[in-house]
Amino acid sequence: xxxxxxxxxxxxxxxxxxxxxxxxxxxxxxxxxxxxxxxxxxxxxxxxxxxxxxxxxxxxxxxxxxxxxxxxxxxxxxxxxxxxxxxxxxxxxxxxxxxxxxxxxxxxxxxxxx
Amino acid sequence: xxxxxxxxxxxxxxxxxxxxxxxxxxxxxxxxxxxxxxxxxxxxxxxxxxxxxxxxxxxxxxxxxxxxxxxxxxxxxxxxxxxxxxxxxxxxxxxxxxxxxxxxxxxxxxxxxx
Numbered sequence: 282x283x284x285x286x287x288x289x290x291x292x293x294x295x296x297x298x299x300x301x302x303x304x305x306x307x308x309x310x311x312x313x314x315x316x317x318x319x320x321x322x323x324x325x326x327x328x329x330x331x332x333x334x335x336x337x338x339x340x341x342x343x344x345x346x347x348x349x350x351x352x353x354x355x356x357x358x359x360x361x362x363x364x365x366x367x368x369x370x371x372x373x374x375x376x377x378x379x380x381x382x383x384x385x386x387x388x389x390x391x392x393x394x395x
Numbered sequence: 396x397x398x399x400x401x402x403x404x405x406x407x408x409x410x411x412x413x414x415x416x417x418x419x420x421x422x423x424x425x426x427x428x429x430x431x432x433x434x435x436x437x438x439x440x441x442x443x444x445x446x447x448x449x450x451x452x453x454x455x456x457x458x459x460x461x462x463x464x465x466x467x468x469x470x471x472x473x474x475x476x477x478x479x480x481x482x483x484x485x486x487x488x489x490x491x492x493x494x495x496x497x498x499x500x501x502x503x504x505x506x507x508x509x
Contacts, residue, residue: 317500324503327499382443383498386437
């Protein structure tokens with residue numbers, strides 16, 4: 282079946298460096314994508330989203346890039362901090378999210394070394 | 396108020412017990428969700444309620460019974476569970492807004508079935 286997946290299960294970066302977390306999706310009908318951050322013992326926290334009519338969206342210290350040609354999504358975190366250590370999930374949906382069936386990727390664990 | 400609350404935070408139950416998980420949001424969201432998350436895995440959608448009506452049931456066993464008493468509350472009734480049902484159960488809510496419909500997650504209930 283179609284699924285959302287990630288290239289790197291773990292990522293270790295030095296504090297202050299930039300982080301890039303990647304995600305591949307296979308459902309060409311998906312048109313809405315979200316990045317979530319999940320810290321240990323907590324629920325997923327919304328970071329940033331992007332619709333398929335865009336290829337880039339920026340937030341505070343984070344940027345999401347969408348390449349529909351190769352069905353690839355990435356999350357860039359600038360000046361990574363220890364508080365950024367968590368598992369990051371990409372998620373996809375169709376019809377702008379109105380279908381409700383948010384499908385999560387496998388997750389990437391980000392570790393920030395001080 | 397921009398949070399989803401869940402009770403209890405932890406629950407240990409035997410296979411013959413009946414228990415309920417509770418979720419509450421006061422953001423005026425019209426969609427509420429139950430997800431199941433096993434350790435080191437992404438959340439998996441179980442149920443979706445839209446405007447207080449069950450709209451998606453992802454082939455969940457009948458020992459899990461959802462209930463939406465009103466637009467702010469969502470329950471998950473548990474009966475005759477199996478040890479493999481032990482997991483983090485996450486509740487989420489969203490506005491059901493066409494275009495982009497980000498889901499807000501609660502902290503989860505850590506369920507252990509003995």
